[in-house]
Amino acid sequence: MRGAITAATQDLAGLMDQLDEETAGIIEFQIAMLEDDALVEPALFSIREGIAAEAAWQAALDAQVADYEAAEDEYFQARASDLKDLRDRVLRNLRGASCVQALPDGAVLAGHEITPSRFLETDWSRGGGLALRQGSPSSHVAMLARARGVPMVVGLGDADLPETGEVLLDGDDGILIVDPDDQERNAFTRRQQAASSNRQLEESYRGKPAVTGDGTAIAVMINVADPDELDDLDPADCDGIGLVRSEFLFHGPGGLPDEEQQYLAYSRILRWAGDKPVVIRTLDAGGDKPIAGLTADNESNPFLGLRGLRLSLARLEVFRVQLRALARSAPEGNLKIMLPMVTRPEELTKAKRLYEEALVALRAEGVACGEAPLGMMVEVPAAAIAPELFAEAAFFSIGSNDLTQYVTAAGRDIAAVADLNDSAHPAMLKLIRSLIEGAAAIERDVSLCGDAGGEPSEIPGLLRCGLRSLSVAPLALGRAKAAIAETDLANAHA
Numbered sequence: 231m232r233g234a235i236t237a238a239t240q241d242l243a244g245l246m247d248q249l250d251e252e253t254a255g256i257i258e259f260q261i262a263m264l265e266d267d268a269l270v271e272p273a274l275f276s277i278r279e280g281i282a283a284e285a286a287w288q289a290a291l292d293a294q295v296a297d298y299e300a301a302e303d304e305y306f307q308a309r310a311s312d313l314k315d316l317r318d319r320v321l322r323n324l325r326g327a328s329c330v331q332a333l334p335d336g337a338v339l340a341g342h343e344i345t346p347s348r349f350l351e352t353d354w355s356r357g358g359g360l361a362l363r364q365g366s367p368s369s370h371v372a373m374l375a376r377a378r379g380v381p382m383v384v385g386l387g388d389a390d391l392p393e394t395g396e397v398l399l400d401g402d403d404g405i406l407i408v409d410p411d412d413q414e415r416n417a418f419t420r421r422q423q424a425a426s427s428n429r430q431l432e433e434s435y436r437g438k439p440a441v442t443g444d445g446t447a448i449a450v451m452i453n454v455a456d457p458d459e460l461d462d463l464d465p466a467d468c469d470g471i472g473l474v475r476s477e478f479l480f481h482g483p484g485g486l487p488d489e490e491q492q493y494l495a496y497s498r499i500l501r502w503a504g505d506k507p508v509v510i511r512t513l514d515a516g517g518d519k520p521i522a523g524l525t526a527d528n529e530s531n532p533f534l535g536l537r538g539l540r541l542s543l544a545r546l547e548v549f550r551v552q553l554r555a556l557a558r559s560a561p562e563g564n565l566k567i568m569l570p571m572v573t574r575p576e577e578l579t580k581a582k583r584l585y586e587e588a589l590v591a592l593r594a595e596g597v598a599c600g601e602a603p604l605g606m607m608v609e610v611p612a613a614a615i616a617p618e619l620f621a622e623a624a625f626f627s628i629g630s631n632d633l634t635q636y637v638t639a640a641g642r643d644i645a646a647v648a649d650l651n652d653s654a655h656p657a658m659l660k661l662i663r664s665l666i667e668g669a670a671a672i673e674r675d676v677s678l679c680g681d682a683g684g685e686p687s688e689i690p691g692l693l694r695c696g697l698r699s700l701s702v703a704p705l706a707l708g709r710a711k712a713a714i715a716e717t718d719l720a721n722a723h724a
């Protein structure tokens with residue numbers, strides 16, 4: 231924390247040298263605030279209480295911003311924006327600093343919670359895992375951890391976690407053994423060996439087409455959260471990319487990506503897939519994916535707030551850049567664009583109009599671009615219940631992670647209600663079945679790109695609802711295809 235504050239102060243001092251006197255005065259004021267113990271101490275106190283630096287700083291500064299905004303005096307109200315600026319600058323430095331933080335091989339990180347961006351910045355290539363007091367198996371971090379094969383245990387609550395020492399972490403069964411004895415160590419090794427031979431069997435399905443026991447072909451695509459993942463993957467193993475979470479571009483320490491950066495990233499993904507479909511989702515920030523300086527502060531319930539397409543339509547200057555980059559990348563492959571969190575048909579109409587405006591502008595500028603079908607995620611119950619209202623969408627993809635939390639009224643990031651957040655709830659299956667029927671009536675295809683699609687125990691139920699296309703984490707390709715092969719659709723009890 232102190233390192234990030236020093237770095238932020240140095241950034242500001244460097245900035246001051248290039249400014250005129252009046253603007254330099256503003257920066258000077260910001261530096262003075264950063265040097266004021268009263269600003270920094272609440273965050274340091276939270277860190278001493280065990281809160282992660284990023285969360286501690288965010289909460290402390292959010293509280294101060296709220297105080298300044300509530301002040302009667304206009305001068306103090308105006309200072310709130312300086313504080314927000316400081317908050318975001320230090321956050322960027324914290325995130326940047328964490329990139330270079332090397333972890334020992336196989337280190338298990340223990341703490342309260344970790345943000346998706348912090349998870350993505352951590353180098354997991356040398357093993358290791360996560361043990362969290364909070365969190366939930368359906369959170370975005372859990373999803374990222376599963377996609378990368380990083381073992382993770384959540385909801386440890388008040389359990390005694392050592393600062394350092396030996397632990398055994400079993401992500402499959404959600405077990406953390408602190409200071410193990412020989413018996414525990416041997417039992418763990420046996421479980422590890424059994425899991426590894428099971429994985430080998432599942433992996434033998436990876437390169438084969440997915441077919442059920444009774445011969446029904448199922449499309450299995452992959453979800454991508456970071457284009458670097460593609461370097462180790464063979465496009466022949468999947469039927470395309472069913473979800474690119476474009477958030478990966480917006481979480482970096484360098485601030486919001488410009489049109490060129492986005493165009494290059496999207497083109498790289500499209501070229502990897504060749505003529506197979508690639509569904510790139512427009513920015514889905516908000517909820518448990520905050521982006522400093524972009525998402526709304528202090529929402530009482532961020533999952534019901536300004537997230538996904540709602541945020542994009544509120545921040546047109548950001549959305550327009552993304553739509554231009556997508557339109558420019560379309561000629562590089564088989565692009566489909568997908569909108570997250572669609573709730574009303576009008577949102578779809580607006581997004582479509584903005585996309586068409588981007589195309590017109592690019593053509594007028596003589597820039598190469600192409601049209602791509604515009605589809606939508608079905609993750610809000612309003613859309614799942616009444617798909618016929620959304621005929622303007624070219625296709626539907628079920629976001630079972632969010633749909634489950636909205637159907638069960640159990641947050642995907644709240645450990646205490648993790649058992650209620652059940653994507654296999656009969657109500658979910660009933661809803662998916664009726665969505666598929668409703669979509670068929672307007673001749674729209676339905677796929678599913680939530681984590682349920684990669685869960686062997688859930689796959690038979692989903693296929694029986696009528697789904698014939700799934701998009702799963704790359705690591706789940708083998709096990710999803712193995713579960714499909716074991717499903718017999720002709721025999722309901724198999």
Ligand code: PEP
Binds near residue numbers: 609
């Ligand atoms: C979903 O909600 O199921 C989904 C795929 O989107 P995300 O997990 O990124 O919210």
Ligand code: MG
Binds near residue numbers: 570609631632
């Ligand atoms: Mg979602």
